[in-house]
Amino acid sequence: MTDALKRLSDEGVAIWLDDLSRKRITSGNLAELIDQQHVVGVTTNPSIFQKAISQGDGYDTQLTDLAARKVTVEEAIRMITTSDVRDAADILRPVFDATDGQDGRVSIEVDPRLAHNTRATVAEAKQLAWLVDRPNALIKIPATKAGLPAITETIARGISVNVTLIFSLERYRAVMDAYLEGLEKAKAAGLDLSKIQSVASFFVSRVDTETDKRLDAIGTDEAKALKGKAAVANARLAYQAYEEVFSSDRWAALEKAHANKQRPLWASTGVKDPSLKDTMYVEELVAPNTVNTMPEATLEATADHGEITGDKVRGTYEQARADLDALAKLGISYDDIVQVLEDEGVEKFEASWNDLLKSTEAELKRLAPSEG
Template sequence: MSNEALESLSRAGVSVWLDDLSRERLRSGNLAELMSTHSVVGVTSNPTIFDKALSEGHAYDEQVQDLVARGVSVDEAVRMLTGYDIRWAADLMRPVYDSTDRVDGRVSLEVDPRLARDTERTVAEAKALWWLVDRPNVMIKIPATVEGLPAITQVLGHGISVNVTLIFSLDRYRQVMDAFMEGMELARANGHDLSRIQSVASFFVSRVDTEIDKRLDTIGTDEALALKGKAAIANARLAYEAHEQAFDTKEWRALAELGAQPQRPLWASTGVKDPDLDDTLYVTQLVARDTVNTMPQATLDAVADHGVIEGNTVLGTYQSAREDFAALEGAGINLTDVFGVLEDEGVQKFVDSWDSLLKGVSNKLDSLS
């Protein structure tokens, strides 16, 4: 039986995606069960998720032994191991992909995060991963760095669906939407069927509150402390307003007439870090049509257990969100610096996870050789 809270979220226009993937989750039937009971219609992955999955148990040992026999490099082994899981999940999600006219049923795989500042190599890696997995419902994740923006355009232009990750600021989000529009124009020029290309823009949520609340604690005034826990929701709501504006233009309508689907906002990093905040906050307060909320298991369980979905909680909040931003700046928060720090930290965290993943795979190759 499907969970009522998560069903309500889906009816409100929010696609529920799981922010986790592992061989064990696939083998045990857990992902299939969540599709049935928790309205899960998509999956996201990242280097941290795969590093954790490969470090636990023996689910990957048989494939690792085959890779040892073939004498592949560590980098190639990582591609083979992660690609296998992505392919499996994509096949499991294929009925959702078909029944939603290719909107959902999506599974995301990230390019090597060490390439985040290299446009040309990011494009090449994205094309290689798309070819390797060879499933129409896969999305390739590309970070929204300055160097990632032209890569997003080029990859879309090749007819490849893209999940843009590590978006923190409104300015960068607008640049991402511009890159998407340019990519769809390029795809049209290259003769691709625009209706088969999907994109989401992963706007990170909880990390914004974590960084800003730390600074508000340092400031320490009553006015500053009263603003804790408000920045991330305000930021995401203003992002949705920017989305509405970007996809209400004659340029977009011309692409839509050719079958193009809008790039949906995706709320990422929705696990609440501060125990003083409601653990469903970044779900219940970001309900809006044509969005995605990708949740770690703990957040998914929390929403299923006690989440209260009360319809759209984003429309009509834009002025209040702007006032919260003005108050943060008035309290001494340098938002430009905050978003720059978060992007740099985000890239580095994924690079560190990738290095850990490489080390773990290397150790497995050695131990099973």
């Protein structure tokens, strides 16, 4: 079952699971995925935690204690989520040690309501890093315009960061610049750059969802022929940008100080369109020094019938550019698509956070001690 996942790993793709729950931790399932399915990291988000807390009774003991203390809903969420991330980080610690800190990472997201507030995002990142208190934690910061300086300041403090919600090539270059600036500040402050890691989460499937909707509206044969191509083309051109930035003179100076490259991470790799192969965003984005964070269904599909045939990114840049140019010729605006997706992404993260607040509040009320 794991041959395809092993081949993927051997090609330099770190396999991370896009899911976490207390049951997954306590049942031994996470340890099993690490042992048998080549999983070397975990990403989380408010939707994942909302689903975990609202299903089953895995959190009842902690929620009962939190209810007895009459904590706020926000504090309860912080206690619950950082507890899960801390435990997952401990399970992944052997991977972290074996890879010199590159993998074995667990990501936790800043409150998405702070996405447009630089100062509050940095404060939240510091607080989460302190609460989790594990060297293999990654703090997720969205790549909004306000998020960029927050990334720099967080990295400058020696806190490792997973930059999330990247859709456009222009914004991705700004993210890499923010990372390098953060490293330069950390170096000037005398910090050990070898201890700082970062990944840049470039979202994939949503690009096809939005683009293909517009192609369907055009409805011509020419338009239909371009369906399912935009997301992979976009991600491949992102890798080209990564290669350029991390072979620059600016990077060379940081590399001499033992800095780590910020790896591209392919996020949102579950295929939304049933007419596309369910492992497409894994198979078509194989490249060295990348991360693919997968929902469990995508992980299982790849293990079952994934076809990993080597590097599918380098050497494809000309075709990728041609695919995006063909969309422009049909009047489909790349800039509009990526802006719509970023705006929607922030809104979805905020909606998920509000759902998490409601679910947690309901559980605290259910388990609150009766008065008297």
